[in-house]
Amino acid sequence: MATRLQTVDKISQWFDRVDPGAHRRVKGLRLVTAYGIAAMLGALHDISKGLPDAPSLSALAGGFALWASVSEGQATRSKSARDLVLLSYAAAFGAASFIGFAPLFAPLGRSGAELTLATGAFLVGYLRRFGILGTGLGSQVYIGQLYALGIGLTAGDLKTVMMAGTISALSAIVPRMLSGPVERPPPFTGVRGHSIALSMGLQAAIAAAVIVGLDRVIGLTEAAWAITACTYVIGNSTAGTFDRVRRRIVGTAIGVPIGLLLLPVATHAPIVIWMAAALAMIIYAMALPERYDIACGAFAFTLIVTLAASGEHSIPLLAARAWETLVGGLLGLGAATVLFPIRGPPTEKR
Numbered sequence: 255m256a257t258r259l260q261t262v263d264k265i266s267q268w269f270d271r272v273d274p275g276a277h278r279r280v281k282g283l284r285l286v287t288a289y290g291i292a293a294m295l296g297a298l299h300d301i302s303k304g305l306p307d308a309p310s311l312s313a314l315a316g317g318f319a320l321w322a323s324v325s326e327g328q329a330t331r332s333k334s335a336r337d338l339v340l341l342s343y344a345a346a347f348g349a350a351s352f353i354g355f356a357p358l359f360a361p362l363g364r365s366g367a368e369l370t371l372a373t374g375a376f377l378v379g380y381l382r383r384f385g386i387l388g389t390g391l392g393s394q395v396y397i398g399q400l401y402a403l404g405i406g407l408t409a410g411d412l413k414t415v416m417m418a419g420t421i422s423a424l425s426a427i428v429p430r431m432l433s434g435p436v437e438r439p440p441p442f443t444g445v446r447g448h449s450i451a452l453s454m455g456l457q458a459a460i461a462a463a464v465i466v467g468l469d470r471v472i473g474l475t476e477a478a479w480a481i482t483a484c485t486y487v488i489g490n491s492t493a494g495t496f497d498r499v500r501r502r503i504v505g506t507a508i509g510v511p512i513g514l515l516l517l518p519v520a521t522h523a524p525i526v527i528w529m530a531a532a533l534a535m536i537i538y539a540m541a542l543p544e545r546y547d548i549a550c551g552a553f554a555f556t557l558i559v560t561l562a563a564s565g566e567h568s569i570p571l572l573a574a575r576a577w578e579t580l581v582g583g584l585l586g587l588g589a590a591t592v593l594f595p596i597r598g599p600p601t602e603k604r
Contacts, residue, residue, distance in 0.1 A: 277438045282536030284437075285323035289535075292319035292425035296418065307411045309331040311418055314401055318422035321397045323430070324539065327439040331431055337387055338426040344391045346419030348374055348398020352535025353407055353415070365470040367403055368477050372462040374399040375485040380455030382490070386442040396485060403478060419468030429484040440543055447491050455596035457495075458488045461589040463584060474581075475574035483582025488590060491597065495590035496548060499583040505550030510576040512551075514569065515586070520562035527563040531556045 295301055298310035305311060322341035328334040350508065358367025374396030381392030398415075401407075445451045461484040469477035487502055489495040516543050520527045534552040542550035558572050566572065589598070 255326045258379075264559040277436055277542040278421045279536065280433050280436050281323075282342070282539035283537070284433050285320055285539055286532045286535050287429040287443070288323045288422075288426040289316045289320040291428060292316045292421050293455045295421050295425060300420070301417070305414045305417060307405075307407065307414045310405045310407070311414050313405065314415065314418035315421035315425065316399065317401050318342050318394070318418055319425045320535075321345065321394060322390070322422060324542075325386075325393050327386045327390075327441055329433060329435075334430045335427045336534040337390065338430060340387065341390050341394045341422045342422035343419045344394035345398035345401075345422065346415050348395035348400075349402040350398070350412060350416075351400035353409055353412060354546070355507075356408075362470070367464050367467045368469060368481065369398050369463065369507075370483075371396065371403065371478065371481050372459045372466070375462040375481065376455040376459035377456045378455075378485050379453075379488050382443065382445045382454060383448060383451035385444055389442075392532075396482075400478060400482065415446060426479060436524070443490075450490055450596055453596055454488050454490065457589040457593050458485045458586070460593055461485075461582075461585045464585055464589075468581075474578060475571055475582035476578060477533075479575055479584070480578040480582035481580045484589070485582075487583050487586040492590050492595045494589055500588045501547035502550045503580055503583050505552075506548040506576055506579040509554030510558055510573065511553035513555045514572060516559055517562050517567060517569070520559060521567070524563045527559045529564075531560050534559075563574070573586060 293312045293316035296315035302308035302311045305347060319342065322345065325341055326334055326337045328337055351373065352367075355373065355550050356367050357369040359369050362369065374392075377392035377395050378389075381388040382417040384391075386591070402415075445454065462481045465474070465477055465480045465484060468474060468480075481500060483506075487495055487498040489498050516527060516530065538549045538552040541552065554575060557575060561572060572589070
């Protein structure tokens with residue numbers, strides 16, 4: 255009995271270190287709630303009826319709402335609602351841009367579609383110069399492109415994309431209105447000028463293009479995972495990028511194996527897996543921005559278990575999340591070191 259109490263106490267102390275205040279737990283619950291509402295609304299027949307790709311509406315709306323809630327960081331309800339609308343439609347714009355760009359690279363096949371992600375990767379870095387909203391908008395454009403690639407959206411799906419943006423905005427705003435003044439967004443450190451932001455954007459875009467080239471030459475299991483890693487490890491200094499690469503690799507190397515251990519549970523008790531994924535995303539929100547390693551581990555775990563719960567049980571494919579994160583992280587670090595290096599200490603918080 256004493257041993258159990260000690261274990262519970264250690265777990266409690268760990269949570270206190272990761273999240274010293276209730277406001278981060280509230281944000282974690284908010285983003286999970288936004289995802290659930292959006293996914294549920296997207297699955298309703300009366301809403302999806304008549305759409306060309308109705309089955310994908312739930313996944314699109316849920317993903318847009320989840321990441322819009324992650325990126326939003328305002329202290330008041332009105333500003334949060336405004337940003338959530340903009341962020342939701344930025345994801346829809348990203349998906350639409352993928353649909354528009356993809357035909358241009360169609361002769362390159364799958365690699366051509368992946369090359370579209372380089373444009374979103376550039377915006378993730380460059381738009382940081384416009385503060386927390388700009389950072390979120392860049393990220394959401396990339397997220398929209400990523401979902402469009404994964405689902406395989408085409409020109410006929412534009413109506414579905416816009417409906418997903420609308421559902422996302424409504425679903426993300428409701429829990430934010432309920433959380434009210436409890437939330438206290440962490441401080442955001444902006445980029446110190448146009449040249450630094452431009453360097454960050456170019457580093458991410460060029461690293462993404464190199465990954466697409468590698469995929470075309472040697473064949474990667476899921477090149478989008480490597481592109482995502484290189485996009486989000488780019489920091490506002492070379493030292494900052496190195497720190498983010500280290501933390502992302504460490505977190506992913508822990509989160510993926512834990513997720514793989516739960517594969518048998520995904521087959522027999524999927525509801526347990528979805529509950530574990532929800533808890534992991536709450537931890538993700540709690541850990542950002544100070545504990546990027548824990549956040550990356552929580553997200554890697556979430557990705558693995560949700561793929562498993564959705565029917566993907568290929569261990570080589572799921573395990574590829576770890577080594578492709580390594581590839582993407584190292585290429586991102588290489589780009590930050592060789593291409594337009596940014597001198598200075600790591601100062602960013604998100």
